[in-house]
Amino acid sequence: MRQANLRRESAQLAKKIEAQNQASANMRALMAEVDANKKLFQTVPTRFKETKVDEDELQQADARIISPAKPPDGPFYPQKKLIILAVLMVSAMFGIGIAIALELMDNGYRSLNHLEQVTGVPGLGIVPLLDKNDESLLPHEAAIRHPNSPCGESVRSIQTGLLLSNADAPPEKIMFTSAVSAAGKSSTSLSIAALSARTGQRTIIIDCDMRHPSVYVGLGVSNTLGLRNCLSGQYALDEIIYIDLASGAHYITAGGRTPHPTHLLSSQQMKVLLALLSQQYDLVVIDTPPLLAVSDTLVLALQVEKTAFVVRWQKTRRETVVASLRQLIDADEDIASTVMTQVDLKKQARYGQSDSGYRYYYARHMKYYTE
Numbered sequence: 001m002r003q004a005n006l007r008r009e010s011a012q013l014a015k016k017i018e019a020q021n022q023a024s025a026n027m028r029a030l031m032a033e034v035d036a037n038k039k040l041f042q043t044v045p046t047r048f049k050e051t052k053v054d055e056d057e058l059q060q061a062d063a064r065i066i067s068p069a070k071p072p073d074g075p076f077y078p079q080k081k082l083i084i085l086a087v088l089m090v091s092a093m094f095g096i097g098i099a100i101a102l103e104l105m106d107n108g109y110r111s112l113n114h115l116e117q118v119t120g121v122p123g124l125g126i127v128p129l130l131d132k133n134d135e136s137l138l139p140h141e142a143a144i145r146h147p148n149s150p151c152g153e154s155v156r157s158i159q160t161g162l163l164l165s166n167a168d169a170p171p172e173k174i175m176f177t178s179a180v181s182a183a184g185k186s187s188t189s190l191s192i193a194a195l196s197a198r199t200g201q202r203t204i205i206i207d208c209d210m211r212h213p214s215v216y217v218g219l220g221v222s223n224t225l226g227l228r229n230c231l232s233g234q235y236a237l238d239e240i241i242y243i244d245l246a247s248g249a250h251y252i253t254a255g256g257r258t259p260h261p262t263h264l265l266s267s268q269q270m271k272v273l274l275a276l277l278s279q280q281y282d283l284v285v286i287d288t289p290p291l292l293a294v295s296d297t298l299v300l301a302l303q304v305e306k307t308a309f310v311v312r313w314q315k316t317r318r319e320t321v322v323a324s325l326r327q328l329i330d331a332d333e334d335i336a337s338t339v340m341t342q343v344d345l346k347k348q349a350r351y352g353q354s355d356s357g358y359r360y361y362y363a364r365h366m367k368y369y370t371e
Contacts, residue, residue, distance in 0.1 A: 108314040124337035140190035171305035179324035184341030185310040197249035204250040205285040210261035213254035226255025291324040
């Protein structure tokens with residue numbers, strides 16, 4: 001019985017020892033786990049520091065600063081000054097190109113001074129465009145109705161210049177011609193004849209342009225009977241002379257076209273006719289065809305004392321004027337001077353080439369241009 005108790009107690013003690021050993025083993029395992037976790041927690045910061053150092057070493061640049069950077073004085077782009085300079089240069093070149101092109105296209109004369117410089121022939125005067133109030137009138141009608149207007153004063157100045165071209169012996173026969181048609185020679189010759197008649201001179205105008213007569217158109221009369229009929233012997237001189245009631249000037253129309261106008265104008269009958277008219281009138285004004293069109297004008301050139309060469313402002317080309325004047329000079333013609341017609345004084349002043357201040361004086365002394 002006692003042995004059974006001892007064996008029972010021994011078994012219980014063995015169980016307690018085994019339980020203690022098991023608890024000790026668990027404790028050691030827990031302690032080992034704590035030590036492992038402690039080492040792990042100690043290792044993490046260390047590895048983090050090592051990693052950060054490695055990253056810093058990797059991010060460190062190999063370059064070095066040679067000189068410190070300086071801030072720019074202005075923006076790199078857009079470079080406004082360079083762009084403005086380039087635009088100015090291109091604009092200047094474009095403007096110069098346009099100016100050269102316009103100069104090449106403009107082959108006429110802009111002023112009487114310009115005409116004198118190119119041709120060497122003195123300028124007598126200009127005939128400006130009519131004012132707005134006189135636009136419905138023809139130039140000679142405006143000169144008659146408004147003799148103190150700028151147009152009337154211009155024509156009177158040309159008339160005086162022609163008479164004074166030879167102070168000792170004022171010309172009795174004056175011929176008006178031009179290089180090409182539509183230059184204003186017929187209007188100018190009619191204006192000179194009309195104002196001369198209004199001043200008391202016995203004046204007659206003859207239309208010697210038998211190919212394309214225009215004097216009768218300006219006077220508003222018929223061209224049925226005229227110079228052609230007299231030179232052909234059909235009518236006497238006094239039968240073809242008419243009077244313009246508006247101005248008092250006498251006139252002879254061309255009398256229609258003829259197949260041989262040059263022969264008639266160079267005939268002895270023409271010379272006799274001009275001689276008779278010079279005896280009867282103080283001034284004989286002759287309107288002729290354009291020089292470059294036909295040779296009729298050169299035939300008449302030797303039968304007159306003075307020739308007025310008419311040039312249309314900005315329209316008559318320079319080479320045609322020079323060629324025509326050369327023909328007159330070769331014919332030993334006494335060229336009195338040149339006359340520039342249909343001048344736009346406002347545009348001429350904008351060009352900076354106004355003739356001796358015409359526009360300035362017209363505007364300055366407008367009170368004198370009244371009836």
